[in-house]
Amino acid sequence: MKFSSKLIEDAVDVFAQLPSIGKKSALRLVLHMVNRDVTFTKEFAEALQNLRENIKECQHCFSLSDESICNICKDPHRLKNVVCVVESIRDVMAIEDTGQFSGKYHVLGGVISPLEGVGPDQLTVDELISRVEQEGIEELIMAISPTIDGETTIYYLSKKLEGKDVRISTIARGISFGGELEYADGLTLGKSISSRLPYQTNQER
Amino acid sequence: MKFSSKLIEDAVDVFAQLPSIGKKSALRLVLHMVNRDVTFTKEFAEALQNLRENIKECQHCFSLSDESICNICKDPHRLKNVVCVVESIRDVMAIEDTGQFSGKYHVLGGVISPLEGVGPDQLTVDELISRVEQEGIEELIMAISPTIDGETTIYYLSKKLEGKDVRISTIARGISFGGELEYADGLTLGKSISSRLPYQTNQER
Numbered sequence: 001m002k003f004s005s006k007l008i009e010d011a012v013d014v015f016a017q018l019p020s021i022g023k024k025s026a027l028r029l030v031l032h033m034v035n036r037d038v039t040f041t042k043e044f045a046e047a048l049q050n051l052r053e054n055i056k057e058c059q060h061c062f063s064l065s066d067e068s069i070c071n072i073c074k075d076p077h078r079l080k081n082v083v084c085v086v087e088s089i090r091d092v093m094a095i096e097d098t099g100q101f102s103g104k105y106h107v108l109g110g111v112i113s114p115l116e117g118v119g120p121d122q123l124t125v126d127e128l129i130s131r132v133e134q135e136g137i138e139e140l141i142m143a144i145s146p147t148i149d150g151e152t153t154i155y156y157l158s159k160k161l162e163g164k165d166v167r168i169s170t171i172a173r174g175i176s177f178g179g180e181l182e183y184a185d186g187l188t189l190g191k192s193i194s195s196r197l198p199y200q201t202n203q204e205r
Numbered sequence: 206m207k208f209s210s211k212l213i214e215d216a217v218d219v220f221a222q223l224p225s226i227g228k229k230s231a232l233r234l235v236l237h238m239v240n241r242d243v244t245f246t247k248e249f250a251e252a253l254q255n256l257r258e259n260i261k262e263c264q265h266c267f268s269l270s271d272e273s274i275c276n277i278c279k280d281p282h283r284l285k286n287v288v289c290v291v292e293s294i295r296d297v298m299a300i301e302d303t304g305q306f307s308g309k310y311h312v313l314g315g316v317i318s319p320l321e322g323v324g325p326d327q328l329t330v331d332e333l334i335s336r337v338e339q340e341g342i343e344e345l346i347m348a349i350s351p352t353i354d355g356e357t358t359i360y361y362l363s364k365k366l367e368g369k370d371v372r373i374s375t376i377a378r379g380i381s382f383g384g385e386l387e388y389a390d391g392l393t394l395g396k397s398i399s400s401r402l403p404y405q406t407n408q409e410r
Contacts, residue, residue, distance in 0.1 A: 002301045004276045005269055008294075011256040014249045018234050024387075029223050031295065033253060034260055034269065041257035044219045045250035048238060051216040052246035055239055064210055064239065071209045089213075090236065096207040182229075 001027070008034075060131075062107040062124045064089045072096075072105060079103040081138040084193075085128065085157070087111055087145065090182045095143060098190030103141070106131065111144060111153040120156060128157070132166050139167045141196055145181040158199055168199040206232070213239075265336075267312040267329045269294045277301075277310060284308040286343040289398075290333065290362070292316055292350065295387045300348060303395030308346075311336065316349060316358040325361060333362070337371050344372045346401055350386040363404055373404040 001023050003009035008030060015026035033041050057063075058070035065071070072078060072092075082103030086092055092105050108123045131137060142157070144150040158168050172195040181189070206228050208214035213235060220231035238246050262268075263275035270276070277283060277297075287308030291297055297310050313328045336342060347362070349355040363373050377400040386394070 001298060003298065004294075004301070005260065005271050007256045007260050007271050008269060010252045014252045017245070017249075019237055020230070020233075025225070027295065027298070028225075030253075030256065031269075031293075032224055033257055038257055040222070041253050044222075045254045047215045047219045048235075048246050049250045051212040051235065052238055052243055055210065055212050064213060064236075066210050066212050088236075089209075090232065093206060093208065093232070096209070 058107075061105045062109060062127065063092050063105060077102075081136060082141065083131070083137050083139070084141045084143050086143050087150075087181070091143060094182050094184070094186075094189060095193065098186050098193060100190040100193045101141075103139075106140075108144075108153070111147075111149040112156055113149045113152075123153075125157065125160065129160060129164075132161060132164055137166055139169060141193070142168065142170045142199065143181065143193070144170075154199065155201060158201065169196040170199050171196050263312075266310045267314060267332065268297050268310060282307075286341060287346065288336070288342050288344070289346045289348050291348050292355075292386070296348060299387050299389070299391075299394060300398065303391050303398060305395040305398045306346075308344075311345075313349075313358070316352075316354040317361055318354045318357075328358075330362065330365065334365060334369075337366060337369055342371055344374060346398070347373065347375045347404065348386065348398070349375075359404065360406060363406065374401040375404050376401050 001012075003012070008027070011030045011033075012023060012026040015021055015029055016023050021029070033044070054066065056065050056068055058065040058073055059068050060073040061070060063070050063072070079102055083106050084095060084101060084103055085106045085108060086095070087108055087110055089107060092107065095101050095105075106124065106128050108125070108128070110118050110123055112118060112120060112123065128140075132140070140157075140161070142154045144154055154170060161168060171189075171192040184192075206217075208217070213232075216235045216238075217228060217231040220226055220234055221228050226234070238249070259271065261270050261273055263270040263278055264273050265278040266275060268275050268277070284307055288311050289300060289306055289308055290311045290313060291300070292313055292315055294312060297312065300306050300310075311329065311333050313330070313333070315323050315328055317323060317325060317328065333345075337345070345362075345366070347359045349359055359375060366373060376397040389397075
């Protein structure tokens with residue numbers, strides 16, 4: 001694509017670095033910005049910079065947060081003894097949208113994936129074990145996408161937690177195997193939380 | 206969608222104001238930014254602000270430009286006597302990509318559309334007439350999407366230019382009726398420029 005303007009070219013180049021945005025879409029977005037009031041681009045740029053510079057990782061649950069402890073961890077009305085273990089903040093948001101869960105969260109930061117070189121050390125596994133030992137957690141709900149890596153992660157965690165006084169459950173398999181948790185519709189996801197099942201290893205089934 | 210972070214919510218809100226980006230896509234883009242280095246967001250924001258604050262309209266052809274006269278209008282190697290009339294800068298870029306046109310452009314800024322309340326006064330029609338009168342333009346190529354509004358605009362322009370010493374042609378109808386010019390493939394668009402036809406009103410056909 002040829003650009004007669006360096007300013008447009010630069011703006012298209014940065015937009016096209018975002019996932020699922022090609023050069024044509026980028027140009028469309030950039031021209032939309034040019035056609036809108038100058039304050040829109042200012043607000044847009046400021047919101048993104050403000051986010052990137054000030055966003056923090058909650059020191060307790062490892063979700064993203066405006067402060068060092070996130071709103072959910074701080075909320076006294078939420079159950080302390082039930083913790084939902086998820087891959088990322090996207091899953092926290094998806095579960096919050098269902099309104100079916102009133103406990104707290106623990107964000108692993110991914111799943112164990114030998115193919116992608118992700119081991120337990122890159123995840124917040126040790127922090128989860130500490131929380132179980134220190135906070136009197138009675139139940140961990142594994143709300144992890146039912147992929148092979150997800151299942152591996154749940155199995156690994158269940159082994160690590162063996163002997164500790166905590167019940168491990170998984171969300172009900174209302175979600176199809178191989179599906180991505182964050183794209184499930186709210187009804188299915190909500191149902192899968194409320195009808196969660198005690199965790200069983202393959203040997204026990 | 207519920208957000209536990211105001212920073213994320215604000216960033217998603219601005220992204221979701223862009224065309225064809227919903228809240229879920231916006232969240233995906235925002236989290237991509239959070240996961241990348243802080244300099245990426247800085248460069249991203251700066252490129253957009255730099256664009257929006259410094260982009261100009263070429264005072265000659267009304268395309269977007271870094272300076273008050275655009276590179277194409279300034280180029281001494283391009284034909285001065287053939288001018289391609291287009292709706293927007295997207296069409297300029299699409300035609301430039303074909304490499305089939307070595308004349309200059311005139312950007313109308315849209316097409317006449319009674320339904321959307323766009324009349325000739327909102328377009329650069331008077332400026333086009335002045336250019337025809339002053340610059341010794343021999344041919345105007347109407348490279349306008351062959352929609353009803355596009356055809357109306359070409360007809361209106363041909364009537365306005367009646368009696369003036371200029372040939373009016375349209376790009377060959379290699380592009381299907383009702384199609385959008387900017388999404389045509391380069392080959393078809395290039396061919397449609399090189400095999401352009403003299404303009405005839407419906408009565409003459």
